[in-house]
Amino acid sequence: MEVQVVTVSTDHPHEIREGRSAHGLQALMLSDPDLVVTDAFGLRNQGYHSAPPGDDTEVLPVPTSLLVDRQGKVLWMDKSENYQRRSGPEVVRAALREHLD
Amino acid sequence: MNSTPEAATEKSRSKKLGTILGLVAFAIAVATVALWSRQIDQVAIPENRAFFVAVFLAAAALGITAFVAGTRWFGGLAAVVAIFLGSLLLLTVAISRQEVAAEAIQVGDVIPHFTSVDEHGQPFDSSSLQGHILLIKFFRAHW
Numbered sequence: 001m002e003v004q005v006v007t008v009s010t011d012h013p014h015e016i017r018e019g020r021s022a023h024g025l026q027a028l029m030l031s032d033p034d035l036v037v038t039d040a041f042g043l044r045n046q047g048y049h050s051a052p053p054g055d056d057t058e059v060l061p062v063p064t065s066l067l068v069d070r071q072g073k074v075l076w077m078d079k080s081e082n083y084q085r086r087s088g089p090e091v092v093r094a095a096l097r098e099h100l101d
Numbered sequence: 102m103n104s105t106p107e108a109a110t111e112k113s114r115s116k117k118l119g120t121i122l123g124l125v126a127f128a129i130a131v132a133t134v135a136l137w138s139r140q141i142d143q144v145a146i147p148e149n150r151a152f153f154v155a156v157f158l159a160a161a162a163l164g165i166t167a168f169v170a171g172t173r174w175f176g177g178l179a180a181v182v183a184i185f186l187g188s189l190l191l192l193t194v195a196i197s198r199q200e201v202a203a204e205a206i207q208v209g210d211v212i213p214h215f216t217s218v219d220e221h222g223q224p225f226d227s228s229s230l231q232g233h234i235l236l237i238k239f240f241r242a243h244w
Contacts, residue, residue: 004233008217009240016220027238030217030225040213042205043239048196061239062199068235072211082197084146092236100234 001100008032010060035059041066043079067095075099112171119167120176126163126183129156134186150194157194161187212237 005027011019016029030037038044038061045062063080076095133156140146146153164183167176206212212235217225 001234003236004230005236005238006230007238007240013218013220013222020220028225029220031220031222032217037215037217038239040215041239042202044202045199046202047198047200060241062201063241064239066206066212066235066237068212068237070232070234072231074206074208074210074212077206077208079201080199082199084141084150084194084197088144096236 003096003100004028006030008037008061010035010038032061035061065092067092067099069099116171116173116176119170119172119180122163122170123167123172123176123178123180123183126160126167126187127179129163130160130183130186133157133160134190137190154191154194157187157190159187160184161191 005025007025007027007029009016009029009031010033011029011031012033013031016031020029032038035044041064043061043064045060065078066074067076069075076099078091078095133153137146137153160183164180164187167180172180212227215227217227219225
């Protein structure tokens, strides 16, 4: 079963291109520096904003993964409660098995 | 006369202790930062960060205690580094909380239609995703 991976971040297009050669991710990667898509999903971080020095983003999305069915309905969602933690690939795989098998 | 042999010995002993504390604080701070950085790199920071918070606090506290006891110059330098690292990492833990607004998307909702730009700067319309199973990942940035 084919799953289309789509990523959304505040990276500008050139930053996405530069990063892709490093991580080799095969996904549709969208550039959302003004958080238009992030706000459409309501995932703008309401907490304290932190970024490395020199980064000009004023706010970032909450790291979130969503599994969406063919009708556009969200089947599963994983939101980070703090930016130092992410769910690993095994969590995503388990969600895929649970909801798509 | 304040400077007696006993006072001098006591001061020397205190400095020795302070120096050791400073070096121990430094070792704890550096080792914990190395472990913390590796965990960050592997996206494996535990949900309960109490252990790390306790160790950062201990490193900073030991560094401060070293100064109170008095140290030799290298002990003082080590203590400063320990205090800095301990405090800095405590700060990163304190500001790491993520929170969305009440109206954020939830399981069961239908995702909104949206337009954006891809990595080549070309317009993108989410209508092209209809009929596909999607894994959508929002992340902070490349750094």
